[in-house]
Amino acid sequence: MDLPTNYDALTQPQRAQARRQYAKEQGGKCAHCKCSLYGDPSQEVMAYPLDEMSFPYRFFAYPIHLHHNHMSGMTIGAVHARCNGVLQRLHGE
Numbered sequence: 001m002d003l004p005t006n007y008d009a010l011t012q013p014q015r016a017q018a019r020r021q022y023a024k025e026q027g028g029k030c031a032h033c034k035c036s037l038y039g040d041p042s043q044e045v046m047a048y049p050l051d052e053m054s055f056p057y058r059f060f061a062y063p064i065h066l067h068h069n070h071m072s073g074m075t076i077g078a079v080h081a082r083c084n085g086v087l088q089r090l091h092g093e
Helices: 012-025 043-047 081-091
Strands: 064-068 075-080
Touching: 012 064, 012 075, 043 081, 064 081, 075 081
Parallel strands: none
Antiparallel strands: 064 075
16 A cells, blocks of 8 residues: 555555554554554653543544544554544644
8 A cells, every 4th residue: 555545535444454554664653652552652642631531432442543634634654542632632633
């Protein structure tokens, strides 16, 4: 798959493929906090207050998210679910 790609045009299996490909290309590190995608986010991210109930149902059920620009639809990288929440609340991403 050529990355970046348009998130909105992808099927669920294609989004999973893009997540895996970004994770591999990023050396297993989160595009936001740079910690391992297979562990916890950085202490800074964990310390940021998030009301998990204000997110869509099951937003945090999957530990790795495919981060994308909500205006253009283009993918940015693989991030922890919590990093994705922080990016959304802090930066409107």
